[in-house]
Amino acid sequence: MQTMFAPLNMSVLILGIYLSNNENHIEPIVGEFSASSQWKVVQKWIAIGEKAPAPEVSKVTITTIKESVPKFVLLNRMLSKENLDSYDFVIICDDDITLSKGFLKTYLDLVLKYDFALAQPARTHDSFIDWPFVERLDGLNARRTNFVEIGPLFSVRTDIFLEIFPFDESCYMGWGFDFVWPCLIQRLALRMGIIDATPVNHSLRKPVNYYKHAEADQSMQDYLSRNPHLSKVDAFMILESYA
Numbered sequence: 298m299q300t301m302f303a304p305l306n307m308s309v310l311i312l313g314i315y316l317s318n319n320e321n322h323i324e325p326i327v328g329e330f331s332a333s334s335q336w337k338v339v340q341k342w343i344a345i346g347e348k349a350p351a352p353e354v355s356k357v358t359i360t361t362i363k364e365s366v367p368k369f370v371l372l373n374r375m376l377s378k379e380n381l382d383s384y385d386f387v388i389i390c391d392d393d394i395t396l397s398k399g400f401l402k403t404y405l406d407l408v409l410k411y412d413f414a415l416a417q418p419a420r421t422h423d424s425f426i427d428w429p430f431v432e433r434l435d436g437l438n439a440r441r442t443n444f445v446e447i448g449p450l451f452s453v454r455t456d457i458f459l460e461i462f463p464f465d466e467s468c469y470m471g472w473g474f475d476f477v478w479p480c481l482i483q484r485l486a487l488r489m490g491i492i493d494a495t496p497v498n499h500s501l502r503k504p505v506n507y508y509k510h511a512e513a514d515q516s517m518q519d520y521l522s523r524n525p526h527l528s529k530v531d532a533f534m535i536l537e538s539y540a
Contacts (some may be wrong), residue, residue, distance in 0.1 A: 308337035309405065309452075310384040312375050314368055315354075315392035317346035317361070322501060323392045324351045333401040339384070342392075343371050367469035373462075381458050391449035395498035404495040408452060411439050411539060415461070415478060415489040417451040424499040430533040433496040441490040441537040443479040443527055447471040449499050457487065465520060472517035476526040 311330055315323040323342070330338055331353070340357040344350060345365060350358055359375070372389060381387065386405065397403075400418075408416045419433035420426050431446050445451055448471070453461050460481055468474065482489045 306337065307385045308339065308383060309386040309388055309401070310379065310381070311338065311340045311388045311390055312342070312372055313390040313392060314343045314345060314371050317344045317348040317350060319346070320501060321392040322395055323354050326390065326392065326394065326396060327354050327357055329396045329398070329400055335402045336405065338401070341375055343375065367466075369464040369471045370466050370469055373464055373466060376462050381455070381462070385455050387453045387458065387462075389448070389451055389453075393499065393501040394449045397495060400495055400497075404492055405452070407439050407492050407494060408454075411441065411490060412488050413441075413490045414454040414457050414485075414487040415445050415451065415482060417445045417491055419491050419493045419496040421496045421498045421500075424497075425504055426499075427504060428533070431491060434493050434538075437493040437538050437540055439490055439492045439494065439539045440535045441488055443489075443534045443536065444532040445475060445478060445489050445491065447474050450497055457481075457485065460485070468516050468520035470513040470516065472513050473520045473526070476521065476529075476532055477524045479527050479532060480525045
């Protein structure tokens with residue numbers, strides 16, 4: 298297991314989509330990522346909606362669209378235009394979370410320390426939580442797991458870019474990726490996990506408000522039928538914990 302911390306020349310690409318016509322936290326999110334001094338940070342966001350963003354957000358908004366397009370389809374469009382060889386990590390981030398001060402440094406320091414190729418921060422106790430497994434475990438810095446959720450934030454290390462990207466657009470909402478990813482990580486003999494020391498609050502908008510649950514669920518079932526994946530019992534497993 299590595300115990301290194303990020304040198305000043307390491308870089309991270311942050312990609313995301315925000316709903317400009319809806320309540321969001323995009324301005325403080327962009328501000329917090331921009332405040333990082335240890336990492337070279339590049340942010341690129343797509344806006345869905347017509348409301349003009351704040352000036353700081355406008356600087357990192359690469360395009361604005363009016364129609365609703367699935368998240369992972371838009372992310373693929375963004376990724377296709379990037380030279381990913383320039384980055385050590387890619388972070389995928391939603392617009393409705395609250396980040397603690399100094400989040401990026403602490404989070405990525407721990408991702409590096411515990412050698413996680415794929416990782417996510419835990420969710421705070423007061424968040425909307427789809428899978429109780431990702432709720433913060435008080436007293437832990439991190440845990441090595443068989444599960445990393447597709448949102449609201451996850452990080453991908455450079456050595457698995459070609460394995461994770463582009464996303465399979467047949468599973469347009471991304472549901473099910475998080476049960477296929479652990480099989481990939483196991484095959485590559487790598488590590489994945491959850492960072493409990495830097496939980497994010499995800500309580501602004503209730504999930505499933507902006508898409509059709511039945512259609513997304515069917516696309517997930519179709520996707521899982523075609524790809525090796527873990528059951529929930531095998532995925533929701535702590536392999537090691539770190540206090």
